[in-house]
Amino acid sequence: MAELLAKSPCEGLLPKEVDGLTLSEAKRATMTSLSPYRGQEAVLSDVLKTEHGMALPRPNRSAGKEGARAVWFGQRQVMLIGPDPAVSLADHAALTDQSDAWAVVLLEGEGAEDVLARLVPLDLRREHFKKGHTARSQLQHMMVSITRVGDARFQIMAFRSMAKTLVHELEIAMKGVAARRAS
Amino acid sequence: MRLTCPVCGERDRREFYYMGDAVALRRPDPEAGDAVWDDYLHNRDNPAGVTRDLWQHEGGCGAWIVVTRNTMTHEVLETALASDVKGSVG
Numbered sequence: 001m002a003e004l005l006a007k008s009p010c011e012g013l014l015p016k017e018v019d020g021l022t023l024s025e026a027k028r029a030t031m032t033s034l035s036p037y038r039g040q041e042a043v044l045s046d047v048l049k050t051e052h053g054m055a056l057p058r059p060n061r062s063a064g065k066e067g068a069r070a071v072w073f074g075q076r077q078v079m080l081i082g083p084d085p086a087v088s089l090a091d092h093a094a095l096t097d098q099s100d101a102w103a104v105v106l107l108e109g110e111g112a113e114d115v116l117a118r119l120v121p122l123d124l125r126r127e128h129f130k131k132g133h134t135a136r137s138q139l140q141h142m143m144v145s146i147t148r149v150g151d152a153r154f155q156i157m158a159f160r161s162m163a164k165t166l167v168h169e170l171e172i173a174m175k176g177v178a179a180r181r182a183s
Numbered sequence: 184m185r186l187t188c189p190v191c192g193e194r195d196r197r198e199f200y201y202m203g204d205a206v207a208l209r210r211p212d213p214e215a216g217d218a219v220w221d222d223y224l225h226n227r228d229n230p231a232g233v234t235r236d237l238w239q240h241e242g243g244c245g246a247w248i249v250v251t252r253n254t255m256t257h258e259v260l261e262t263a264l265a266s267d268v269k270g271s272v273g
Contacts, residue, residue, distance in 0.1 A: 059190050059244070075190055075244040121195035135191065138198055138242040 009103035009163040019178035021109035032085045034078045035094040044092040051086035062134045103163035107154045118173040190244045198242035205235040
């Protein structure tokens, strides 16, 4: 039988460090999408609170913290990142295991907004995009989920198949920002 | 050009996919007859002025949006979820 190796989406690509900005791969976590059944949002929110300690986030918001986070992920969809989902959630929402589907990276450091400003058509500065805010948008031509998880710390999720492109685009932008600072 | 997604808020045009006239929301009855179906499939107005299009927030939340805009002034007059316009899909 073939010997298979478990590889993370960004294996061999990260971490990268450019002029105080760091790009690293997030710790592997269970990811489950929750799509509430019609009219079940409120009940689902209560169950999520009881089981995992956070309410269902509204559009453009995330809830929870490192290790157990719920990120709004599109129309009528929330991604639960970290905990194994409680069975009772399945009474109110369609649950799909997406743990292997996404490359999750963390961009950190002073000027992380400047890096993303080169790639994403959104105003992600702290005044507009605060800790806990999230957005589905594009990074160049890739669909991504971007969440501010710290003062100068962003979580960026892209399709796993696009991991190399994601890292490439971010590294180019990091170098661009560093070069602009140096000049 | 910027469009306001009813779910996400105001976003850049590049996040959206353009479908065309919002005719798909007025699908005729299957028994409506050849003339009605021919018109539905092939004939489109080309208005100088207010028009209604379907757009999808493809690079964002995925919602289908009915955009009312003016082709003369480029004003975007109104955006609404297609599911709200057509009837609830959940």
